[in-house]
Amino acid sequence: MNTDSIIASSNHQGWPRVSINGAPLDPQTIALEMQYHPAETREEAVFLAAQALVIRELLEQRAAYLGVEVIPQADETEEEAFIRGLLELEVAVPTVDESALEQFYQSNLERFSSAPLVAARHILLAVAPDDVAGRSRVREQAVALLCQLRESPGRFTELAAQYSDCPSREQGGALGQLSSGQTVAEFERQLLRLDEGLASQPLESRYGFHIVLVDQRIEGKQLPFELVSDSIRAELGERVWQKAVVQYIETLIGEAEIEGIVMRGAASPLLQ
The missing domain is CATH 3.10.50.40 (Chitinase A; domain 3)
Structure with missing residues (x-):
């Protein structure tokens, strides 16, 4: 992949000079983030790490602007708690209606049967x-x-x-x-x-x-809809939530002043 068009500028050490609404990314932070973004080339790993940090910075800036106050849950960092609180506050997730659950069940009957x-x-x-x-x-x-x-x-x-x-x-x-x-x-x-x-x-x-x-x-037996409706609701609800979060992040990206990197999309860095 040619990352020249994705990472717009870099210093002599090969680190992109990226800023988000005037706040620069520390190259050392990018270097530490790279371990979570394995890739075929160093340039691709640098881009993925920088993209994830840009999204994180946007969320933290928004949370600070709104004055989000959240108590971290068990095994949750303060940063993760702020992002969770922000998403709970700003992302409206549509409910999954009963007809959608039944339609998903009928379209995936083989998934909802006991094993042979x-x-x-x-x-x-x-x-x-x-x-x-x-x-x-x-x-x-x-x-x-x-x-x-x-x-x-x-x-x-x-x-x-x-x-x-x-x-x-x-x-x-x-x-x-x-x-x-x-x-x-x-x-x-x-x-x-x-x-x-x-x-x-x-x-x-x-x-x-x-x-x-x-x-x-x-042979296994077909499980009744009533027995699996809760698991279907949870699965479809997760899909709807992810889509809503991606759209929210894309909105933040569109409204921000981001220099030094051309954002490819919002889905993977946060939702991983």
């Missing part, structure tokens, strides 16, 4: 997550073992006892009944999508490669 229940067995061929060459080799072994099972599915217990690196090999690879939250995320995402029978490909996880046989699958 899966009774499965597996054969784990273990390999370290950072062993690239080993992972390639072990995957080939898993595919070869899977081919044997396609020809002789009745040998699953035998092959689990012989090859699996999981203690479940003592029970023929049986994992019992699994649902959401009972195993590592990357394995769970794949497992809960499987139909009954032998999985067509090995499943990869941080532990290695799993050859999986699903003995039984019980």
Whole structure:
């Protein structure tokens, strides 16, 4: 990215000379802020840090102008408390009506159902997550073992006892009944999508490669709207709040005298 058009001026040390309504940004403050804004280049990180500090300064100036007085909550700095108090005072957030909640529910039915229940067995061929060459080799072994099972599915217990690196090999690879939250995320995402029978490909996880046989699958049930309406209201309310805050910050930017940087937008620096 070419930041020349974004950061308008800099001193001989490469720090932008930025001021907000006459208040200059200290280059040391920008340097400290950069740790929170990783980027591909130093110039991009400098810009992101300066942008965040500009928005923070605008909010603090506005809070001081209005005489905002707030007592910090637990784990909240005085600066964070002032910004919270300012937003509570000046940002009007529309309420989310019941029809919007129901529309969101109907448009996202798959999100509001209980997870399926899966009774499965597996054969784990273990390999370290950072062993690239080993992972390639072990995957080939898993595919070869899977081919044997396609020809002789009745040998699953035998092959689990012989090859699996999981203690479940003592029970023929049986994992019992699994649902959401009972195993590592990357394995769970794949497992809960499987139909009954032998999985067509090995499943990869941080532990290695799993050859999986699903003995039984019980589909999840649709959760009623009344049960999930509060969580939907909270999610949509958060979206509405973020949009209102972004619009408020953009208004402050538009009314301010900002020198040394061309602001790209208001969303990410504050809401992160």
